[in-house]
Amino acid sequence: MPASHPALTIAQNQANGAATPSPSAFVIYDPISGPKGSPLDVRTITGYGADKAPIYANAAATQTPSTGAMSTGIGLGENDIIAMNPRTPTTGDAIFKAGFNDNDQPGTVPTYAAGGPPPLVASSAISSTRLYIGGGRSPAQDPVTHVGTPNPYTAGIVILGSGNGGSRDAGAGPAFTGFGTKMVTATGAVAIGAVVETGWVNRANRSLVANESIFGSAVAASGAIS
Numbered sequence: 001m002p003a004s005h006p007a008l009t010i011a012q013n014q015a016n017g018a019a020t021p022s023p024s025a026f027v028i029y030d031p032i033s034g035p036k037g038s039p040l041d042v043r044t045i046t047g048y049g050a051d052k053a054p055i056y057a058n059a060a061a062t063q064t065p066s067t068g069a070m071s072t073g074i075g076l077g078e079n080d081i082i083a084m085n086p087r088t089p090t091t092g093d094a095i096f097k098a099g100f101n102d103n104d105q106p107g108t109v110p111t112y113a114a115g116g117p118p119p120l121v122a123s124s125a126i127s128s129t130r131l132y133i134g135g136g137r138s139p140a141q142d143p144v145t146h147v148g149t150p151n152p153y154t155a156g157i158v159i160l161g162s163g164n165g166g167s168r169d170a171g172a173g174p175a176f177t178g179f180g181t182k183m184v185t186a187t188g189a190v191a192i193g194a195v196v197e198t199g200w201v202n203r204a205n206r207s208l209v210a211n212e213s214i215f216g217s218a219v220a221a222s223g224a225i226s
Helices: 010-015 091-097
Strands: 027-029 043-048 054-058 108-112 120-126 160-162 181-185 195-197 213-218
Touching (some): 195 213
Antiparallel strands (some): 108 120, 181 213
């Protein structure tokens, strides 16, 4: 089911779940069921195939959207602003003390520099096993062995977010994607909606000051899920 934003009306959520009126708190959601037209979006049965399997059609426009569910990701959000203090004298220390890693993109498989964290040097590998119990996708059970081998998604899987100026849906319908997040650090004052680091903007509930870190919201849409 498409994700909904609690600050918006049903009509606004059905439109694209945008972040108006602003300010509205930044919320995270599931890439498989959160955007309209995603693989587990609201659907209706329109008929049955030769194998008696149901045939579905997207029905998001006529349904009340509901927040998408994830098995991991609890506790992540843009409103958690991380600042240095005497016990964490660097931004990397502060981020690590808060339980995260610099440059982390939630939902992807992290890649660390030699010697381990922190920080991450990349976070581009994709596997839905990072986000969903059971791997996120598996075929129907074999009718003889009754075994269904997990077949994880390996593209388009990142935790998405919207709110405070950021939209839920991205791309072109009827299949939409969304906007992921990344741990980024301000080098100076950053207003709401302004760039924290290239490609990532501030959707927190206030402006940032130098050396504060947040999960910035992506400017570019996430990739298609496959």
